[in-house]
Amino acid sequence: MKIEIINIGDELLIGQVVNTNASWMAEQLNLSGFRVYQYSVISDSREHILQGLAEAEKRAEVILISGGIGPTRDDITKHTLCEYFNTRMVFNQEAYQDLEGLFARRGYKVTELNRQQAELPENCTGIPNKLGTARGMWFEKERPEGGKTIFVSMPGVPFEMKTMMTDFIIPKLKQIFRTPFIHHKTVLTQGVGESFLAAIIEPWEDRLPANIKLAYLPQPGIVRLRLSGEGFDEQILHQQVEAAVEKLQGLIGEYIFGFDNDSLEMIIGRLLSEKNATLATAESCTGGAIAQMLTSVTGSSAYFKGSVVAYANDIKKNILGVGSDSLEKYGAVSKEVVTEMVIALKAKFNVDYAIATSGIAGPDGGSAEKPVGTTWIAIATPDEVVATQYLFGDSRDRNIRRTALQALNLLRKKIIL
Amino acid sequence: MKIEIINIGDELLIGQVVNTNASWMAEQLNLSGFRVYQYSVISDSREHILQGLAEAEKRAEVILISGGIGPTRDDITKHTLCEYFNTRMVFNQEAYQDLEGLFARRGYKVTELNRQQAELPENCTGIPNKLGTARGMWFEKERPEGGKTIFVSMPGVPFEMKTMMTDFIIPKLKQIFRTPFIHHKTVLTQGVGESFLAAIIEPWEDRLPANIKLAYLPQPGIVRLRLSGEGFDEQILHQQVEAAVEKLQGLIGEYIFGFDNDSLEMIIGRLLSEKNATLATAESCTGGAIAQMLTSVTGSSAYFKGSVVAYANDIKKNILGVGSDSLEKYGAVSKEVVTEMVIALKAKFNVDYAIATSGIAGPDGGSAEKPVGTTWIAIATPDEVVATQYLFGDSRDRNIRRTALQALNLLRKKIIL
Numbered sequence: 001m002k003i004e005i006i007n008i009g010d011e012l013l014i015g016q017v018v019n020t021n022a023s024w025m026a027e028q029l030n031l032s033g034f035r036v037y038q039y040s041v042i043s044d045s046r047e048h049i050l051q052g053l054a055e056a057e058k059r060a061e062v063i064l065i066s067g068g069i070g071p072t073r074d075d076i077t078k079h080t081l082c083e084y085f086n087t088r089m090v091f092n093q094e095a096y097q098d099l100e101g102l103f104a105r106r107g108y109k110v111t112e113l114n115r116q117q118a119e120l121p122e123n124c125t126g127i128p129n130k131l132g133t134a135r136g137m138w139f140e141k142e143r144p145e146g147g148k149t150i151f152v153s154m155p156g157v158p159f160e161m162k163t164m165m166t167d168f169i170i171p172k173l174k175q176i177f178r179t180p181f182i183h184h185k186t187v188l189t190q191g192v193g194e195s196f197l198a199a200i201i202e203p204w205e206d207r208l209p210a211n212i213k214l215a216y217l218p219q220p221g222i223v224r225l226r227l228s229g230e231g232f233d234e235q236i237l238h239q240q241v242e243a244a245v246e247k248l249q250g251l252i253g254e255y256i257f258g259f260d261n262d263s264l265e266m267i268i269g270r271l272l273s274e275k276n277a278t279l280a281t282a283e284s285c286t287g288g289a290i291a292q293m294l295t296s297v298t299g300s301s302a303y304f305k306g307s308v309v310a311y312a313n314d315i316k317k318n319i320l321g322v323g324s325d326s327l328e329k330y331g332a333v334s335k336e337v338v339t340e341m342v343i344a345l346k347a348k349f350n351v352d353y354a355i356a357t358s359g360i361a362g363p364d365g366g367s368a369e370k371p372v373g374t375t376w377i378a379i380a381t382p383d384e385v386v387a388t389q390y391l392f393g394d395s396r397d398r399n400i401r402r403t404a405l406q407a408l409n410l411l412r413k414k415i416i417l
Numbered sequence: 418m419k420i421e422i423i424n425i426g427d428e429l430l431i432g433q434v435v436n437t438n439a440s441w442m443a444e445q446l447n448l449s450g451f452r453v454y455q456y457s458v459i460s461d462s463r464e465h466i467l468q469g470l471a472e473a474e475k476r477a478e479v480i481l482i483s484g485g486i487g488p489t490r491d492d493i494t495k496h497t498l499c500e501y502f503n504t505r506m507v508f509n510q511e512a513y514q515d516l517e518g519l520f521a522r523r524g525y526k527v528t529e530l531n532r533q534q535a536e537l538p539e540n541c542t543g544i545p546n547k548l549g550t551a552r553g554m555w556f557e558k559e560r561p562e563g564g565k566t567i568f569v570s571m572p573g574v575p576f577e578m579k580t581m582m583t584d585f586i587i588p589k590l591k592q593i594f595r596t597p598f599i600h601h602k603t604v605l606t607q608g609v610g611e612s613f614l615a616a617i618i619e620p621w622e623d624r625l626p627a628n629i630k631l632a633y634l635p636q637p638g639i640v641r642l643r644l645s646g647e648g649f650d651e652q653i654l655h656q657q658v659e660a661a662v663e664k665l666q667g668l669i670g671e672y673i674f675g676f677d678n679d680s681l682e683m684i685i686g687r688l689l690s691e692k693n694a695t696l697a698t699a700e701s702c703t704g705g706a707i708a709q710m711l712t713s714v715t716g717s718s719a720y721f722k723g724s725v726v727a728y729a730n731d732i733k734k735n736i737l738g739v740g741s742d743s744l745e746k747y748g749a750v751s752k753e754v755v756t757e758m759v760i761a762l763k764a765k766f767n768v769d770y771a772i773a774t775s776g777i778a779g780p781d782g783g784s785a786e787k788p789v790g791t792t793w794i795a796i797a798t799p800d801e802v803v804a805t806q807y808l809f810g811d812s813r814d815r816n817i818r819r820t821a822l823q824a825l826n827l828l829r830k831k832i833i834l
Contacts, residue, residue, distance in 0.1 A: 013453045015441060015443035023433075029432075030432060036431070038459050038465070039458045048454075048455070198490070281726075287712025288700075290705075291726045291728075292708075292709045295728060296814065296817070299781065300728075304704075304729075305729040305731070306729055307724070307726035309708045309712070311708075311718055350735075361712075364715065395548065400712075
């Protein structure tokens with residue numbers, strides 16, 4: 001059974017509003033075992049709505065429509081639906097009473113414009129709207145080959161739409177259609193490119209059960225691998241997905257840092273809290289980005305003590321205590337300096353773990369010996385200090401982001417050792 | 418001329434990813450005088466892509482496609498386009514050289530999967546991708562009734578798509594289609610709410626010429642006011658927009674910090690560079706966010722010396738030298754402590770200007786006397802030290818962001834005094 005979404009609204013087509021309605025609807029439907037085949041965003045125009053409905057009807061059995069049912073003149077969805085179904089408007093007493101009730105609670109008078117909102121196409125069932133003046137509309141249309149196509153129209157105002165979907169539309173669809181269970185698991189990797197991962201896991205992917213699909217979702221510095229399984233036995237499905245993830249861990253375990261909605265900064269927060277341990281950072285090329293990520297986590301003050309952003313060399317010397325000799329002899333972007341930074345910081349801040357970074361974020365400052373992207377990361381633990389060199393790319397923003405993620409993941413691995 | 422967007426990706430149809438690509442593309446096209454007629458989101462499936470292309474071709478003259486051209490097996494857009502145009506794949510030497518160059522810079526080896534990325538449908542023109550491995554593809558197909566339909570395929574990775582749109586696709590579309598001149602000017606304000614601004618500027622807005630439109634684009638801590646004028650005489654249009662902006666400055670000048678693509682961190686960089694002056698930050702509640710913003714600017718090492726993120730009180734004492742008395746007597750979130758922080762930092766870092774922040778970002782840590790959102794910001798200049806209290810909201814992320822922006826704008830005002 002295919003579901004389609006049609007979002008109606010000029011504001012979406014000039015990019016003034018991001019279409020979060022479609023993604024929310026798709027997610028909720030997916031979690032209930034329905035599959036959204038397509039969504040289309042069209043304008044508040046009669047011709048366009050008629051065309052959009054006719055096209056969607058050819059592709060899908062259920063068509064969920066949001067937008068264009070408010071009281072103002074540019075809201076033409078209801079009249080266009082009436083035209084599409086070749087029916088007429090009738091005054092709906094129940095809808096009018098709901099409207100009166102809502103207005104009474106808000107202390108408003110019902111206007112003529114609002115009165116017209118109680119008129120609905122004759123062939124639809126009204127859907128109550130607890131939070132607004134526009135009723136939803138549920139239409140069923142016989143298909144020539146048998147069966148029915150369902151059309152549902154709802155408001156574009158997100159909280160009105162969401163309440164209607166949750167309270168009425170999804171439960172009713174579940175009554176009508178028997179849907180399979182859907183189970184998703186997203187595996188989060190860091191420090192490895194998409195194509196490199198693909199080369200390693202290809203044989204595993206080839207042997208995945210037919211009901212489990214894999215998607216690559218790359219972000220700068222992170223590749224997410226999403227497994228989506230579908231089946232009628234919830235327990236078996238769950239076991240299948242978990243078994244596939246376990247095999248994947250055998251292949252690329254060293255790159256995996258978490259699952260689903262985890263982030264490196266949250267995982268580190270959990271690990272440090274469990275150990276009752278503290279952390280600080282000494283940042284040169286990351287310029288505070290690691291501290292900023294760590295402190296974005298609620299409750300981070302329990303384990304994160306602070307940072308020295310040592311952007312200038314005299315701050316590395318005077319505040320952290322890096323030796324002038326090392327800076328002169330090896331340069332700021334060197335194993336020696338990043339190691340001195342992390343050792344000095346750990347002592348000064350009196351913490352259990354420390355991170356230091358020094359690199360050439362770019363676009364300027366590179367040389368033949370140390371091109372843009374050259375980066376040193378040092379990690380200090382209660383037992384050791386380790387420094388590693390990386391060569392990232394030539395985009396400043398991405399170099400900073402990749403360095404921060406790599407540093408957090410190196411720390412994570414040291415903590416769980 | 419109608420443009421359509423097709424976004425390809427299963428992740429969009431299960432709601433895991435919000436379709437910000439479509440809204441960004443629609444906005445940029447709109448700003449260039451083009452009209453997006455519809456956008457459709459479809460799955461990574463051969464049949465669906467073929468169907469989506471055929472349907473869009475009936476409705477529009479330009480079809481912009483994003484997604485599904487990465488190196489992995491679920492990326493089938495390129496082969497499906499090849500099938501749609503009934504053509505064959507050919508190896509593209511230029512594409513391969515770009516790929517080799519990108520990989521060499523990153524120190525990676527070209528895999529067989531990546532080699533296949535240098536194969537493109539024979540009838541397309543490749544579009545360079547500075548930031549990734551997948552080339553864009555520009556196709557032109559004769560229409561039976563005359564003229565051509567343009568199809569452009571680009572990556573789904575937002576920053577790759579954006580660069581390709583800005584550098585290549587929009588300029589080329591502007592060459593091909595004669596569009597009216599569009600002149601935009603965005604006025605950037607900080608520290609004032611949208612509805613407060615609206616109340617002040619309503620009479621001005623009512624008197625704007627009919628060819629100039631105003632859009633409010635609010636972000637946490639910043640409200641952007643975008644004026645968009647349309648006309649066939651570029652010079653007159655430019656004068657009209659500038660005259661409107663001048664009047665606006667008379668009304669809300671105290672809130673305006675810049676125009677168009679300015680950011681506070683870039684403006685501060687320019688101001689400090691002009692004065693040959695230096696800056697450092699002492700951050701408690703912002704946790705490094707100000708340093709991170711400042712160092713995101715290319716060349717910031719010329720004026721930004723660094724930061725102490727003093728998240729824990731003992732860092733405020735031991736590293737910055739804030740007195741234990743003040744911390745005990747007034748608490749960390751106080752005029753006294755934030756003033757001591759900024760004075761100590763300015764001396765230790767030997768800078769001309771300094772910023773200090775201390776606040777309760779939330780969601781925990783508030784009290785009746787100092788609720789979540791209570792924030793002190795201190796600014797030190799060569800001549801004075803000023804501390805100001807703010808009460809922001811109850812969202813952690815937004816409190817951090819608003820504090821950082823407010824601090825930078827306070828500093829900006831002090832520098833230009």
